[in-house]
Amino acid sequence: MKFCSACGHAVTLRIPENDDRERHVCDGCDAIHYHNPKVIVGCLPLWADKVLLCKRAIEPRYGFWTLPAGFMENAETTLEGACRETWEEARAKVERPTLYTIFDLPDINQVYMFYRGDLIGPEFGSGPESLEVALFDEAEIPWDHLAFPVVTETLHHYFEDRRSGVYPVHSRELRRDAWKRMKRSH
Numbered sequence: 001m002k003f004c005s006a007c008g009h010a011v012t013l014r015i016p017e018n019d020d021r022e023r024h025v026c027d028g029c030d031a032i033h034y035h036n037p038k039v040i041v042g043c044l045p046l047w048a049d050k051v052l053l054c055k056r057a058i059e060p061r062y063g064f065w066t067l068p069a070g071f072m073e074n075a076e077t078t079l080e081g082a083c084r085e086t087w088e089e090a091r092a093k094v095e096r097p098t099l100y101t102i103f104d105l106p107d108i109n110q111v112y113m114f115y116r117g118d119l120i121g122p123e124f125g126s127g128p129e130s131l132e133v134a135l136f137d138e139a140e141i142p143w144d145h146l147a148f149p150v151v152t153e154t155l156h157h158y159f160e161d162r163r164s165g166v167y168p169v170h171s172r173e174l175r176r177d178a179w180k181r182m183k184r185s186h
Contacts, residue, residue, distance in 0.1 A: 006031045037109040041081040042069020044101075044154055045094050047119040050135035051155065054089045056147055057131045064147035067114060067154065068092070070129075082115045090133045092124040101154045102171040112150045116158065116167060149174060 001024040004011050009028025016023055016032050024033040044067055045052035053065045068089035072081040079097060086092050094117030103112040124133050136142070138159045146152045153172070161167045 001033060001035075004028060004031055005033070035109075037106075037111050039072040039078065039081075040069055040110055040112045041072050041078045041085060042067050042112070042114050043082050043086040043094055043097060044114050044116045044158055045086060045090065045092055045119050045124075046116065047122050047135055050137050051141070051158065052090055052092060052119065052124060052133065052135055053141075054126075054130040055132040055134075056129065057126075058129050061147035063131065064145050065142050066147040066151050068130075069112070069114065078113050079115060082113070087127070089127045089130050090124050091127055092133075093120045094118060095120050098167070099169050100167065101150070101157060102169065103150045103153070104171075104173045105150075105175075106173065107176045114150075114154050 001011055003009065004026035007026060007029045009026050011024040011026050011033065013022050014025055015021060016025055019032075024035070025031070026033070052068070054068050055065050056062055068086040069082070070085040070089070072078060073084070076084065078099075082097065083094065086094060094115070097115040097117030099113065100116035101112070101114045105112065122135070124135075126133050141155060143152070146155070153174075154170075157170045
């Protein structure tokens with residue numbers, strides 16, 4: 001950030017009074033500009049014994065498979081955002097969605113939240129951010145072509161929980177070094 005969005009003056013990176021970390025502070029009006037983590041919301045859409053995945057038509061990770069998810073918008077709840085993203089990316093709707101996984105990614109200032117829900121019907125299709133959308137059973141999951149560690153971990157939790165019939169909310173902090181270990185182990 002170089003200029004204040006309130007008055008247009010230059011900003012300086014410094015620790016404001018009564019704060020404990022550097023912020024962009026306006027040299028003209030003293031406005032403090034906070035940069036907070038991005039929230040990514042999505043769904044784990046289910047149909048019978050299968051999971052709906054989308055093949056990404058955008059970067060990052062173009063051509064890799066993912067759960068339908070994206071950045072939360074202002075004026076929506078996490079659930080509304082997850083359902084919106086599921087419609088936008090997979091042209092699918094879920095019913096009975098429940099919070100399922102939460103991941104803190106402090107190295108890249110993101111928080112991921114996935115809801116587990118049943119597809120209303122087997123109707124789905126590619127939205128503008130998806131090359132392809134398909135249902136996969138556990139043996140068919142393209143494990144080596146999943147886009148993000150949070151997707152891999154959410155799918156592992158789901159298939160393990162499905163065997164026990166118990167679906168708790170899973171929460172975990174993931175750091176870059178953990179991502180590398182996860183990629184090597186799968």
